[in-house]
Amino acid sequence: MDCAKIGKLILQLRREKGLTQRQVAEQLNISNKTVSKWECGLGCPDVTLWEDLSTILGADILKLLRGELIPNCPDVGKIDRARFYVCPTCGNILVSTGKAAISCCGRKIDSLLPASDTTGHDVTAEESDDEYYITLEHDMSKEHYISFAACVQNDRVFLYRLYPEQSPEFRMPITKRGGILYLYCTRHGLLRYPFLI
Numbered sequence: 001m002d003c004a005k006i007g008k009l010i011l012q013l014r015r016e017k018g019l020t021q022r023q024v025a026e027q028l029n030i031s032n033k034t035v036s037k038w039e040c041g042l043g044c045p046d047v048t049l050w051e052d053l054s055t056i057l058g059a060d061i062l063k064l065l066r067g068e069l070i071p072n073c074p075d076v077g078k079i080d081r082a083r084f085y086v087c088p089t090c091g092n093i094l095v096s097t098g099k100a101a102i103s104c105c106g107r108k109i110d111s112l113l114p115a116s117d118t119t120g121h122d123v124t125a126e127e128s129d130d131e132y133y134i135t136l137e138h139d140m141s142k143e144h145y146i147s148f149a150a151c152v153q154n155d156r157v158f159l160y161r162l163y164p165e166q167s168p169e170f171r172m173p174i175t176k177r178g179g180i181l182y183l184y185c186t187r188h189g190l191l192r193y194p195f196l197i
Contacts, residue, residue, distance in 0.1 A: 001044050001067075002067050003038070003041045003042065003044045005041075005066075005067025005068060006041075006044055006045075006064065006065070006067040007038045007039045007040060007041040007042075007044075008041070009063075009067050009068060010035075010038050010039055010045075010053075010057065011039040013057040014035075014057060017056075017058065020032075021035040021039070024056060024057075027052070028049055028053065028056070081097065081098055082095055082097055082150070082152050083095070083097075083098070083099070083100070083112075084112045084148075084150065084182060084190060085104075085109045085110070085111055085112065086109070086147065086184060087105055087107075088107075089104070089107065090104065090105050091147070092104050092105075093147070093148050093159065095150070095157060097157075112189060113189075113190065114182070114191060114192035115188055115190060115191055115192075118191045118192075118193060120138075120188075121137070121138060121183060121185060121188070121191050122136070122138075123135075123137075123181065123183070123193060124136075124137075127174065130173060130174055131171045131172060131173050131174055132171065132172050132173075132174060133169070133171050134149070134172065134181075136149070136168035136169065136183065137168075138185070140162070140164055140165055140167070140168050141164060141165070142165070144185070144186055144187045145162065145163070145164045145186055146162045146168050146183050147161070147184045147185075147186055148161050148162060148183075148184045149162065149170055149181065149182065149183050149184075151172050151180070151181050151182075152179055152180045153180075154179065158172045160172070180192060180194065181193040
């Protein structure tokens with residue numbers, strides 16, 4: 001561990017939060033001299049303090065340990081670069097509009113890559129008034145089902161959560177033509193369809 005780098009990062013984050021050394025020390029039940037020592041690079045926090053320190057400073061523990069925060073590239077508004085993530089532990093669905101460091105249940109999650117073959121996952125879309133009625137030909141058993149559908153159109157993402165033993169169908173508003181439909185099958189992974197109605 002590079003105590004000098006870690007100390008500079010602690011100082012930066014503390015100032016961003018508008019906290020004094022005394023306020024950080026009080027929340028950690030340590031002396032403010034200890035916080036000063038860290039910020040001067042003369043020592044590092046004890047392992048028992050890292051979790052609370054990351055909460056107080058609003059930073060990831062791993063980033064604190066490395067002593068640096070590397071920002072992602074700015075979101076340039078290309079919603080068609082949306083990425084999808086599914087936590088293998090709890091099943092949470094997460095979406096980013098660009099490259100991101102995503103974690104859930106204490107584990108880093110990689111973005112899903114669309115499968116090349118969509119055979120057996122047929123989609124039907126019918127226009128009805130001001131919305132599309134989309135149905136999927138797919139098993140919805142507890143062992144094999146569509147977990148979510150996402151429609152990426154222009155400047156928005158419509159995300160629909162589906163559950164086992166539920167009908168594989170949903171409705172979405174009609175917007176400009178074009179876009180991409182994503183389905184996440186619990187057995188076959190992420191599926192990508194050009195969505196031109």
